Amino acid sequence: MSDLAIELFGITKRFGPKVAVNGVSFSVPRGAVYGLIGPNGAGKTTTFSMMCGYLYPSEGTLKIMDVDPSTPGALKGRVGALPQDAVLPSGWEVGALLTYWAKLSGLATPENEAREALEQVGLMDAWKVQTQALSHGMAKRTAMAQALMGRPPLVLLDEPTAGLDPRIAAQVRQVIKDMKGRQTVVVSSHNLQELEELCDAAAILDKGSLAQAGTMSELTGQGAEFRVQIASGMVIPPELTTLPDVTDARMDGEGILVVRFGGQAKPEEVISRVVAHLLQSGVLILGVSRGRRLEDRVLQLL
Numbered sequence: 462m463s464d465l466a467i468e469l470f471g472i473t474k475r476f477g478p479k480v481a482v483n484g485v486s487f488s489v490p491r492g493a494v495y496g497l498i499g500p501n502g503a504g505k506t507t508t509f510s511m512m513c514g515y516l517y518p519s520e521g522t523l524k525i526m527d528v529d530p531s532t533p534g535a536l537k538g539r540v541g542a543l544p545q546d547a548v549l550p551s552g553w554e555v556g557a558l559l560t561y562w563a564k565l566s567g568l569a570t571p572e573n574e575a576r577e578a579l580e581q582v583g584l585m586d587a588w589k590v591q592t593q594a595l596s597h598g599m600a601k602r603t604a605m606a607q608a609l610m611g612r613p614p615l616v617l618l619d620e621p622t623a624g625l626d627p628r629i630a631a632q633v634r635q636v637i638k639d640m641k642g643r644q645t646v647v648v649s650s651h652n653l654q655e656l657e658e659l660c661d662a663a664a665i666l667d668k669g670s671l672a673q674a675g676t677m678s679e680l681t682g683q684g685a686e687f688r689v690q691i692a693s694g695m696v697i698p699p700e701l702t703t704l705p706d707v708t709d710a711r712m713d714g715e716g717i718l719v720v721r722f723g724g725q726a727k728p729e730e731v732i733s734r735v736v737a738h739l740l741q742s743g744v745l746i747l748g749v750s751r752g753r754r755l756e757d758r759v760l761q762l763l
């Protein structure tokens with residue numbers, strides 16, 4: 462068994478003359494929460510659909526949990542998916558629908574699986590509710606419960622928190638965090654703060670191509686950069702570059718000092734050295750944060 466849950470090698474997907482995904486390669490380690498990032502039309506949903514086996518690549522090779530998803534039945538029991546615009550059939554009670562889906566998936570105790578998954582997404586009260594009577598957020602969580610039933614080793618969630626109120630979105634994020642290490646989760650979202658909080662690593666797509674893939678620490682430069690919010694006092698950046706391991710220091714906008722350091726250095730040591738130097742120079746500090754925000758990196762790339 463490979464350590465990788467997903468491997469994409471040079472994947473291209475064309476719809477007639479339209480190239481939706483263009484030569485994309487990246488891999489997702491087992492047990493990781495992995496983000497798919499990109500602006501509207503970047504190719505995230507198309508990539509998801511290929512991972513689920515709903516669409517086949519025009520070119521390239523795709524391996525999902527060691528199998529080719531285009532092989533009929535190959536993903537059964539291995540993958541749970543929440544499609545972007547999942548629509549529930551009307552005329553069903555939520556519990557009965559999930560139980561029916563669990564039966565179709567061949568799960569041994571369908572009703573138990575349905576109850577457990579509904580509980581996971583905080584929707585047990587909706588067991589007897591008709592699907593057409595669900596709010597948008599409740600319908601989304603029902604669709605998510607379907608993806609979680611049977612605890613499949615790989616869970617693909619296309620925009621799981623879109624349209625949810627803040628409290629429910631936080632609950633969904635907690636469900637994803639709880640899966641970390643036990644299941645592999647791929648999640649797409651336009652909420653970059655959310656992905657930064659959730660993901661171990663991510664791929665950034667733009668116009669169908671891969672702009673960057675890496676660990677969250679690599680994407681946000683956590684091992685190579687930090688910011689100091691200055692309250693008062695005179696900062697002289699060239700003085701800071703004489704400190705060990707500091708490779709660059711500059712003021713970025715109002716009161717923000719950005720310091721870069723060598724990749725082998727221990728962040729805590731460099732940060733302490735720079736802060737001590739600033740305090741000795743009479744500078745007062747409001748805060749220190751490692752790396753840049755994921756949002757800054759994405760805006761810089763796209």
Ligand SMILES: Nc1ncnc2c1ncn2[C@@H]1O[C@H](COP(=O)(O)OP(=O)(O)OP(=O)(O)O)[C@@H](O)[C@H]1O
Pocket residue numbers: 476479480481499500501502503504505506507508545
């Ligand atoms: N079935 C299709 N036929 C033709 N073009 C398509 C089809 N599906 C997607 N596309 C095009 O492929 C590109 C990528 O679409 P995709 O839905 O994968 O983007 P996305 O990153 O998920 O966008 P969003 O954030 O808006 O959901 C877009 O230009 C889209 O118009």
